[in-house]
Amino acid sequence: MHDPETVWDFAMADQLKFGLEASTELGDELEARGVDSALVVTDEQLRETGVVEDALSSVPADLEVTIFEGVEPDPAVDVYESALEAAADVDPDAIVGVGGGSSLDVAKVTGALADTDRDLLEYVAPPIGGGEPVPASETVVFALPTTAGTGAESSPAAVVSLPDRELKVGISSRHLYPDLAVVDPLLTVSLPPSITAASGMDALTHAIEAYTTRRYDTKKSVEHASERANYGGRTAMTDMYAKQAIELIGGSLQRAVNNGEDVEARRDMALGSVLAGIAFTNAGLGATHAMAYPIAGENHTPHGVTVAALLPSVMRYNASTAYDRYGTIAELLGESLEGASDREAGERAAIAVESLCADIGIPDGLAELGVEDDDIPRLAEKTAEIQRLLIGNPRRVTTDDLESIFADAL
Structure with a gap:
């Protein structure tokens, strides 16, 4: 092996x-x-x-x-x-x-x-x-x-x-x-602001999750061959694509939302999306996407909006396992880490994502998408079944952990 x-x-x-x-x-x-x-x-x-x-x-x-x-x-x-x-x-x-x-x-x-x-x-x-x-x-x-x-x-x-x-x-x-x-x-260029924002956050989530997945042997970790694709966690190659995507999207998404005819911003978003796609289809994804699927299945919420509402809470949960990675994400999104501890670096990455979401009109939390407290245990159980995504999450998650993340994201 x-x-x-x-x-x-x-x-x-x-x-x-x-x-x-x-x-x-x-x-x-x-x-x-x-x-x-x-x-x-x-x-x-x-x-x-x-x-x-x-x-x-x-x-x-x-x-x-x-x-x-x-x-x-x-x-x-x-x-x-x-x-x-x-x-x-x-x-x-x-x-x-x-x-x-x-x-x-x-x-x-x-x-x-x-x-x-x-x-x-x-x-x-x-x-x-x-x-x-x-x-x-x-x-x-x-x-x-x-x-x-x-x-x-x-x-x-x-x-x-x-x-x-x-x-x-x-x-x-x-x-x-x-x-x-x-x-x-x-x-x-003619894409409406709301769809520009939602699709852009989907791309950013792809890049962030690809950059923070853990390395694993897909042949041992994923039971069925049709679920394996070529996922196997991050590599030096996927890191290169993911980091460039985070920087491009972080620097252009708000501009593309505010002015759809900003061709430079549209170009950077298109390139960032392609790079993020290449990264995540090789590295895999994590808990953010796994948690989004049952919400979208029940509430029919737009995928990009759903992952954006979940992403900061998942980042906070994962940061203790990958402070260095989340610190790099914070810097790529324009946050200064001067004087920041490892824990603070992870928190600043989540704050940077929250600020970007607020600036482009993404709903503030799952409650605005129709998710209620009583839904959380059921959503957590459904998420726990999506091992093809959870297997790459940098920090292991139990059903109880998922309930806590969902609650934080409300």
């Missing part, structure tokens, strides 16, 4: 194209891959804004394009099935996801499963699904994010909502990486 401290994997999308007006090269990329027909996966509201047409402006007129605009926030199984039916109808050479994390997740799964006839949940890990491995597919998948936050364009996973069970589950496989991620910050 290898030593997880010295041997680790690192993976990302096959190709990344980043920069202002990067989307204008989409047509060239499609032609280079011999694509004659494409299914565009997006949502109706985004299409009405004209952003989808902007993203597709360079696609050659003779390339057959079909648009599926049935994606909804937190897509449930029926949304994925509808997209797969659309793909079966047109048999495209490529799937092009345009939108936020939901659209990109649906696009990735549609591309990977277009040639299969299995039920979608068979690819979800037990006990919900059968844990079947996601097959390799010849369908090319492109991802064009229009938000700066989810990291879906650089992620090997997709989230599926199960409303009848008040639950969110994931499908994870290296075959879900897009073949090409095209990140054009100009596609995010």
Whole structure:
């Protein structure tokens, strides 16, 4: 058995194209891959804004394009099935996801499963699904994010909502990486302030949790192969991406919220989101994301807002195990550590996050999201079952610990 401290994997999308007006090269990329027909996966509201047409402006007129605009926030199984039916109808050479994390997740799964006839949940890990491995597919998948936050364009996973069970589950496989991620910050300029704030805090949480995960052997720690992805805790490589992401997001999120046409801020947010996505899809996440899933499942709260409300309390809980890491986070977010003890350094990191949340209009605590005291024991029990995320948390958490963190976050 290898030593997880010295041997680790690192993976990302096959190709990344980043920069202002990067989307204008989409047509060239499609032609280079011999694509004659494409299914565009997006949502109706985004299409009405004209952003989808902007993203597709360079696609050659003779390339057959079909648009599926049935994606909804937190897509449930029926949304994925509808997209797969659309793909079966047109048999495209490529799937092009345009939108936020939901659209990109649906696009990735549609591309990977277009040639299969299995039920979608068979690819979800037990006990919900059968844990079947996601097959390799010849369908090319492109991802064009229009938000700066989810990291879906650089992620090997997709989230599926199960409303009848008040639950969110994931499908994870290296075959879900897009073949090409095209990140054009100009596609995010029209993003409303509230979504800019929420998606930005999601990206910041990705970076902070990736930077503070503990190193572990995923083969020993996570029972089912479909839950492993390439998580294994932080490495020198993920640290590099995560720290740069924290600094970029910390320095640009408030500016992007206050002035959506600040192109420099939009560029820094887009880059920070990509880097955070690469970091967390290799290092894994922690208690913040694990705790957010049952809240979102029950209260249908926006993911970015939910993790933002939880993050400072989780940071305070974890700081005693990783003072040096949280001190670095505080400095990256602009806090001075002069004269600060180790404990104070950890506290200043949490305060910096709280201040940023207040400045961009994120709700102050879980109570504003509808969470009540009586909900806490149930939420803690549900969170304790999400070991694929909790295993990477820098400090071990029991159900009682989770109850305390939830209470602090109210």
